[in-house]
Amino acid sequence: MGERNNGYVGCDLRGLRGLGGSGNGARRTRGEIGGGCGCQTPRDSSGCACESDRPRGLACDSRGAHAMMHKLQELDFSIQETVLYLDAYPKCSAALKHFHQLVCERRALAAQYEKQYGPLVAMGNDKQSAWEWTQAPWPWHPDFPGNKHG
Amino acid sequence: MWIYEKKLQFPVRIKNPDPALASMIISQVGGPDGELSASMRYLHQRYSMPDGDVVGMLTDVGTEELAHLEMVSAILHQLTRNISEDKLMNTPFAPYFVDHTTGIYPVAASGVPNDLKYVGVKGDPIADLNEDLAAEQKARVTYDNILRLTDDPDVREPIKFLREREIVHYQRFAECLQRVQDRADQKNIYGYNPAFDKRRR
Numbered sequence: 531m532g533e534r535n536n537g538y539v540g541c542d543l544r545g546l547r548g549l550g551g552s553g554n555g556a557r558r559t560r561g562e563i564g565g566g567c568g569c570q571t572p573r574d575s576s577g578c579a580c581e582s583d584r585p586r587g588l589a590c591d592s593r594g595a596h597a598m599m600h601k602l603q604e605l606d607f608s609i610q611e612t613v614l615y616l617d618a619y620p621k622c623s624a625a626l627k628h629f630h631q632l633v634c635e636r637r638a639l640a641a642q643y644e645k646q647y648g649p650l651v652a653m654g655n656d657k658q659s660a661w662e663w664t665q666a667p668w669p670w671h672p673d674f675p676g677n678k679h680g
Numbered sequence: 681m682w683i684y685e686k687k688l689q690f691p692v693r694i695k696n697p698d699p700a701l702a703s704m705i706i707s708q709v710g711g712p713d714g715e716l717s718a719s720m721r722y723l724h725q726r727y728s729m730p731d732g733d734v735v736g737m738l739t740d741v742g743t744e745e746l747a748h749l750e751m752v753s754a755i756l757h758q759l760t761r762n763i764s765e766d767k768l769m770n771t772p773f774a775p776y777f778v779d780h781t782t783g784i785y786p787v788a789a790s791g792v793p794n795d796l797k798y799v800g801v802k803g804d805p806i807a808d809l810n811e812d813l814a815a816e817q818k819a820r821v822t823y824d825n826i827l828r829l830t831d832d833p834d835v836r837e838p839i840k841f842l843r844e845r846e847i848v849h850y851q852r853f854a855e856c857l858q859r860v861q862d863r864a865d866q867k868n869i870y871g872y873n874p875a876f877d878k879r880r881r
Binding site for chain 1: 681737740
């Protein structure tokens with residue numbers, strides 16, 4: 531790793547590849563640098579489509595709240611790992627690119643989740659007509675999205 | 681889960697170091713009515729709180745208390761920044777310095793380290809919310825006492841802000857308690873514990 535090369539020159543993303551598990555949505559090769567999330571220049575249907583109204587590659591609508599929450603948990607865990615990696619290797623441009631791809635995908639998915647299933651954070655209470663923040667189940671409830679296995 | 685935001689809730693900019701004052705203010709980090717215990721108290725009470733709106737209040741106040749913990753720590757950091765040994769030698773800060781240098785260690789002004797005994801979780805909404813009301817008032821008194829000890833406006837302004845927040849939290853928790861009691865059996869609000877007993881409301 532990096533420390534062998536006196537700093538950040540030798541850093542790689544071995545520790546990041548494969549994160550995100552094999553669950554729904556992992557078909558996108560998030561572990562591979564250069565895959566491109568499509569924020570700026572959508573390449574194909576696997577882009578996260580930040581600029582469009584509906585995510586194309588994620589197809590979360592049909593999978594429901596549980597699947598979308600699982601995907602969000604996968605993404606957030608990948609981001610957490612990448613953040614820790616960048617904290618240690620701040621000059622690693624590959625990790626930084628990976629980070630931006632993940633964050634782009636996360637923003638789109640979080641916005642979609644909040645629109646469909648309610649706020650993830652209090653400030654995410656987008657509905658003008660109702661305070662939904664305290665109404666939806668709390669995360670330790672068995673029925674909370676994502677707590678169902680499979 | 682939580683996400684950290686890199687800012688203080690209220691600005692802290694202290695020009696003059698005052699290690700003696702720091703050894704008093706540290707009680708709001710690690711003392712019995714400090715911000716650390718406050719946050720842990722509310723966040724731990726959430727799991728047995730049957731009402732979503734009260735869980736929301738405990739979540740949001742408990743999270744704000746973490747921001748207050750950071751504010752008090754910033755005050756302490758700035759009060760003890762760049763001080764020389766001779767400036768702290770004959771102050772009440774000296775014993776703390778021996779153990780922790782100028783690090784922020786959760787301890788009371790009396791020197792007693794933080795203890796989870798300060799966190800009350802009874803698993804009963806009425807009992808827990810009464811605990812919270814008392815805790816907010818005790819924290820308010822601690823800030824009142826700190827304000828008696830300094831006339832430095834750089835310290836007083838953030839402390840006054842924190843004191844105000846204790847009063848606001850007290851008000852909000854009082855409303856939670858009122859709602860919990862309104863939802864209880866009006867013939868006997870202590871007749872059952874909605875966090876445990878299966879009886880329908």
